[in-house]
Amino acid sequence: MKRYIAEVIGTFAMVFCGTGAMTINEITGGAVTHPGVAITWGLIVMAMIYAFGDISGAHFNPAVTVAFAYAKKFSWREVPKYVMAQCIGAIIASSILLFLFPASEELGATLVAEGFEPYRAFVLELLLTFFLMLVIINVSTGAKEIGIIAGIAVGSVVLLEAMFAGPMTRASMNPARSLGPALLSGNLQDLWLYLTAPFIGALLAVVSCKLVKDEQCCDEGC
Template identity: 70%
Template structure:
């Protein structure tokens, strides 16, 4: 029963995050920039912060397969639970994009992630790696076990996402989240750059976990608080 509640929380939280974040991008697209790049970045930061407040105590508010894998690599989350969390996140993300597709059929992109034109894919991969590295570094240092709880955790994580979306959004769309990139691609059919939005965030998150030992004691990533 407890696991079921966690999975429902991950589904609902991911749905809300993708619906609002990609929704802001979609509405900005079809209204010729009425929200603006800064407005979109703020929406991403605020919805993540809100969902951490809402579900951090229940599921840990991962909402991101890279974060879930990162916690598992840190031995703060059971590897056996990773597939269930990823499936719940996928259901939430795909459902959110389906609703956006239904509401705004005129949209060509639905918040999809692709590198800026003429920006090489390998450079986009490096940038997404670094963005997710900083995101997971923030999460792993403000979380309790595999949970992001408390006022400071929500503000810190929402803040880093807002910050990174603000400056990197125009280049790579600042995904930092494999399922956030996969869901729109299923509806737009644009899979050309999907590999980098899956691989780079996972590698970035795992690298951030490894780096925690550089600034904390050796036991910082060996506590199995699932």
């Protein structure tokens, strides 16, 4: 039970701070700034990995959880419970942001930039998650993101991708992170791509890991 609670709290903190920065930036006309939003995402992910990495593995992302299971580093039986915990955390975070900032129309929802076709956004989100999972699986111990290296590496890649891709797709890389704001703000138009592309990208990262590393690289305990 402690692992699931950790995933709820960690995902809550991540979505609350990350989309909270986006929400405040929206209602203040850019006070936080785009770099400020990207830095917020990177720092909160880093902090939550340090806080909960040794308890739940600090997944905070359904795509990461599924990819770890596919890599044989995590039990498939635990996947539904982790995904549910992550979605609950994200929805609670968005609910509180709605209460705090009712003037917001987006609540940090992942929306495709005007003029950027959804199918291009799908490919971009797939690639962003691919790079994220590639880093995660190579710095993690089993299915746990723990240690100084994991926190810095994963937080940095989140910051990097949010910095350059945020203006186009909001750089979700995380179905739970997209689900919460979409449900509470009513911005459901592009949700389908944010619920599918990250899973594909994360699974491709595991496949690539198997191609370039030892044959047993994705067995439990490696």
